[in-house]
Amino acid sequence: MVWTKECWVLMGIIIIGLWLLWYSKQNKMKKKSGVPKGNLGWPFIGETLDFIACGYTSQPVSFMDKRKSLYGNVFKTHILGTPIIVSTDPDVNKVVLQNHGNTFVPAYPKSIRELLGDFSILQMNGNLQKRVHAQIGGFLRSAQLKARITKDIENSVKLTLATWKDMHLIYVQEEIKKITFEVLVKVLMSIRPGEDLYFLKKEFEEFIKGLICLPIKLPGTRLYKSLKAKEKLLKMVKRIVEERKLAMEKSDEKGVAKDVVDVLLRDNNEANEKQYLPLDFISGIIIEMMIPGEETMPTAMTLAVKFLSDSAVALKQLTFQCLPFLGYRKFMEWHLYIYIYADFISHCEGGEHGIEEAEDRSHVKILVGLTTCPCHLLKIETLRMANIINGVWRKALKDVHIKGHLIPEGWCVLTSFISVHMDEQNYDNPCHFDPWRWEKTGAAAVNNNNFTPFGGGQRLCPGLELSRLEISIFLHHLVTSYGWVAEKDEIIHFPTVKMKKKLPITVTPVRT
Numbered sequence: 215m216v217w218t219k220e221c222w223v224l225m226g227i228i229i230i231g232l233w234l235l236w237y238s239k240q241n242k243m244k245k246k247s248g249v250p251k252g253n254l255g256w257p258f259i260g261e262t263l264d265f266i267a268c269g270y271t272s273q274p275v276s277f278m279d280k281r282k283s284l285y286g287n288v289f290k291t292h293i294l295g296t297p298i299i300v301s302t303d304p305d306v307n308k309v310v311l312q313n314h315g316n317t318f319v320p321a322y323p324k325s326i327r328e329l330l331g332d333f334s335i336l337q338m339n340g341n342l343q344k345r346v347h348a349q350i351g352g353f354l355r356s357a358q359l360k361a362r363i364t365k366d367i368e369n370s371v372k373l374t375l376a377t378w379k380d381m382h383l384i385y386v387q388e389e390i391k392k393i394t395f396e397v398l399v400k401v402l403m404s405i406r407p408g409e410d411l412y413f414l415k416k417e418f419e420e421f422i423k424g425l426i427c428l429p430i431k432l433p434g435t436r437l438y439k440s441l442k443a444k445e446k447l448l449k450m451v452k453r454i455v456e457e458r459k460l461a462m463e464k465s466d467e468k469g470v471a472k473d474v475v476d477v478l479l480r481d482n483n484e485a486n487e488k489q490y491l492p493l494d495f496i497s498g499i500i501i502e503m504m505i506p507g508e509e510t511m512p513t514a515m516t517l518a519v520k521f522l523s524d525s526a527v528a529l530k531q532l533t534f535q536c537l538p539f540l541g542y543r544k545f546m547e548w549h550l551y552i553y554i555y556a557d558f559i560s561h562c563e564g565g566e567h568g569i570e571e572a573e574d575r576s577h578v579k580i581l582v583g584l585t586t587c588p589c590h591l592l593k594i595e596t597l598r599m600a601n602i603i604n605g606v607w608r609k610a611l612k613d614v615h616i617k618g619h620l621i622p623e624g625w626c627v628l629t630s631f632i633s634v635h636m637d638e639q640n641y642d643n644p645c646h647f648d649p650w651r652w653e654k655t656g657a658a659a660v661n662n663n664n665f666t667p668f669g670g671g672q673r674l675c676p677g678l679e680l681s682r683l684e685i686s687i688f689l690h691h692l693v694t695s696y697g698w699v700a701e702k703d704e705i706i707h708f709p710t711v712k713m714k715k716k717l718p719i720t721v722t723p724v725r726t
């Protein structure tokens with residue numbers, strides 16, 4: 215194309231127009247009192263380059279730290295195409311997450327919005343989100359699931375670990391996905407290992423690659439390929455949901471739900487009429503809920519192995535002082551107690567007397583004692599240091615004042631969990647992996663505003679307890695089956711948290 219003089223003039227006018235728009239927005243913001251201080255950086259790109267550069271270092275929190283020292287705990291910036299208010303203050307984060315009066319709605323980057331689509335629990339709001347969240351959370355915490363899934367996790371972990379002894383080099387990050395994806399697909403749709411599982415895994419891997427990418431939907435682009443994979447996934451999941459619905463109607467069955475598909479199909483409307491949630495809606499949620507099986511869970515478990523490999527003391531304590539002598543039955547009792555205890559704590563948090571009441575009950579005190587198990591401490595410290603979900607993005611639907619800061623209507627706010635977890639005001643020597651810090655602070659510390667790996671408030675992760683249980687069972691079997699040596703590898707934090715080389719290790723069996 216030949217660029218005529220007119221084209222250049224037009225381009226110039228557009229650029230100046232956009233710059234004036236940006237400038238007037240900046241000025242309008244300055245006039246409102248209480249708007250956090252900060253710098254919106256360059257027009258259009260804002261401070262994105264510095265944000266990404268920090269994400270590639272071993273200290274991703276340095277982006278926040280620099281601005282915190284200049285402007286305070288809550289500041290404004292402009293990253294990934296959005297002017298945004300960043301909160302590194304646990305109290306402000308709590309108010310945003312609680313979202314009283316539905317003033318905040320989720321605000322994800324465009325590629326994520328496109329891929330999750332209209333039927334997404336992460337993006338929906340109001341009563342529907344509360345209803346679906348409660349249904350899924352209730353099921354994941356139910357006694358029936360706990361009893362069943364513990365055995366399934368154990369089988370999957372044992373089978374996968376058994377294959378390691380014949381492998382020269384094990385890429386932990388990839389291997390763990392086999393366990394977590396299989397377990398999650400069972401919880402979601404009762405699919406067992408076989409062709410269907412293989413197909414789901416293959417297409418899901420393709421789908422998830424597009425979650426953070428340029429939002430361009432042309433053939434050949436990353437987003438386009440991921441959307442195509444989602445179409446295939448939807449087709450298969452919808453078939454499963456439809457078959458289940460037909461079977462349910464035929465038998466008029468109202469027994470115990472065996473998986474999340476069952477739970478969502480039984481969620482009739484309030485008048486209790488037989489009016490199912492739309493099948494596309496159920497299928498969309500099921501696909502979205504596979505994300506932890508491929509991303510968050512494997513990362514958490516891989517980083518637990520990484521931190522253990524780097525901390526001889528923690529590994530020694532876990533290997534020699536806890537697990538083998540305790541025996542597996544006792545170990546499982548401990549962790550199931552903790553699982554149940556977590557339930558009780560969430561119940562008390564939601565109740566009128568709060569967490570203090572829970573702490574006062576004597577039987578809870580016994581359970582609190584159990585949480586000093588090294589494996590439990592290790593798991594909590596891993597979640598604090600790993601910051602797999604480093605914060606969540608919300609958009610304010612009206613002007614909101616929190617602790618003297620104004621979050622203006624239409625602005626996004628990022629509740630930065632990583633800043634809180636890595637702040638020396640909250641944790642001594644925060645960059646140091648120290649599972650025993652939790653022994654000193656006590657079990658209740660994992661339920662305060664300074665520890666939020668699973669988010670909080672209305673959208674607190676419903677898979678929290680299941681995740682903790684899965685990590686515990688995996689660690690138990692790993693340290694009682696193998697000794698290992700990890701190759702040098704590093705954690706990268708952008709676009710998502712991962713091990714650069716997938717954490718290669720060589721293992722030696724400790725018993726047959």
Ligand code: HEM
Pocket residue numbers: 320335336343347350354398401503506507510511514602603606607667668669670672673674675676677678680681
């Ligand atoms: C270590 C593992 C995990 C971490 C760190 C994690 C973290 C989180 C966080 C921070 C949120 C809040 C998002 C927000 O506020 O917008 C969340 C939401 C959610 N998580 Fe997890 N998660 C994990 C595992 C799981 C598992 C295993 C499941 C499923 C069984 C699960 C299902 C969900 C769902 C459905 C939501 C959306 C809740 C809603 O918006 O109502 N997560 N998770």
